[in-house]
Structure formats: C-alpha cells, structure tokens
Amino acid sequence: MISSEESTRVTPRRARVYGLLACQGDSLTFGSRDPDAMSYPLYLGRRLSERHRQTWVAVNFAVPADGWAEIWRRNYMELLSVPEAGEVCLWAGTNDAWKKRSFREVITACEGVLVNKVVDLIAADRTYEGQTFADELHFVCPWHGYEYDIKTGECAGDRKLKLRKYEVVRRGDDIFVVI
Numbered sequence: 411m412i413s414s415e416e417s418t419r420v421t422p423r424r425a426r427v428y429g430l431l432a433c434q435g436d437s438l439t440f441g442s443r444d445p446d447a448m449s450y451p452l453y454l455g456r457r458l459s460e461r462h463r464q465t466w467v468a469v470n471f472a473v474p475a476d477g478w479a480e481i482w483r484r485n486y487m488e489l490l491s492v493p494e495a496g497e498v499c500l501w502a503g504t505n506d507a508w509k510k511r512s513f514r515e516v517i518t519a520c521e522g523v524l525v526n527k528v529v530d531l532i533a534a535d536r537t538y539e540g541q542t543f544a545d546e547l548h549f550v551c552p553w554h555g556y557e558y559d560i561k562t563g564e565c566a567g568d569r570k571l572k573l574r575k576y577e578v579v580r581r582g583d584d585i586f587v588v589i
Contacts, residue, residue: 428464440472
C-alpha cells in the first residue's frame with residue numbers, strides 16, 4: 411500500500427531538449443576572461459531557452475589559447491561527436507592577433523582547395539573517355555570533399571545544396587562577416 415506522503419511526492423522529469431548547439435572557439439568562447447565563468451555557449455543556450463521557452467543545450471568545444479588553425483584541425487572530429495547538433499557556432503580570432511598571425515596564415519589553416527571543375531568525357535556511344543577541367547572554379551571542402559561553385563555556392567554533385575552567402579566588409583586590416 412502507498413502512503414499519502416509517497417503519493418504526493420513529485421517525480422522529477424527531465425526537460426525535453428529542443429535543440430543542440432555545437433560551439434567551437436578560443437578562450438573567449440570558453441569563458442576564460444569572465445569572472446562569473448559565463449561562456450558564450452552557456453549564455454546562448456540560456457537565452458535561446460528563455461526566448462523560445464524550449465530547452466536548448468550548448469556543447470562548449472572551445473579551448474583557451476586556440477586560434478583558427480587549431481580549431482580547424484579538430485573541427486571535423488568534434489562535430490562528428492555530436493551528430494544531433496542542428497547548429498554549429500564558431501567564435502575565434504583574438505588568439506590569432508596576439509600570436510601575430512597574418513590574415514593569409516589564418517585563412518590557409520582552413521585548407522580549402524580551389525580547383526577547376528572536373529568534367530567526365532563521355533563518347534557518343536556512352537563510353538567513358540577520361541576527364542578534363544572546365545573553366546568553372548570550385549571550392550572543395552577539406553573535410554567532406556564536396557565541391558561548390560565559387561560564384562554561385564551550389565554543390566557540384568547536387569545543385570539543390572547551396573552554401574549560404576554572407577556580405578564581407580573590409581575596414582583597414584580587419585575583415586567582418588555581416589550576419
């Protein structure tokens with residue numbers, strides 16, 4: 411028989427997670443300089459949860475002292491570890507400045523490749539004759555191998571897939587992405 415005390419006890423329920431964010435970055439993202447240890451991912455998860463009245467979880471993959479090069483090197487494996495993540499946030503750049511890295515050094519850390527579009531040569535009888543390069547320039551993702559048209563952002567293998575386009579503003583030596 412269940413006592414009245416046991417029947418009134420509330421069973422704690424776990425919140426249903428609406429969204430999972432994977433956040434990568436440097437020491438600022440990690441929360442190193444915040445006296446309250448409030449990291450950007452933690453703050454973002456809280457704000458999204460409050461605003462939308464849903465539970466958002468932010469996984470903080472930030473590492474103090476890392477710059478773009480270090481983040482890009484570990485990027486793919488970290489993201490594979492959270493396949494449920496619907497969004498990925500990346501905050502970085504301050505450590506590259508104190509390491510005196512030039513913009514060119516930071517960008518080459520991405521290891522993306524620009525190549526001309528590869529075209530299969532098919533004869534009239536539908537036999538394969540080899541490959542050549544077209545004039546269309548493509549960006550090849552270093553992690554997935556997907557090719558994207560550098561002008562349109564369309565994926566060469568599936569034109570329905572398209573990279574998002576962002577305005578880029580240059581002010582002196584600084585480059586800003588408008589989101």
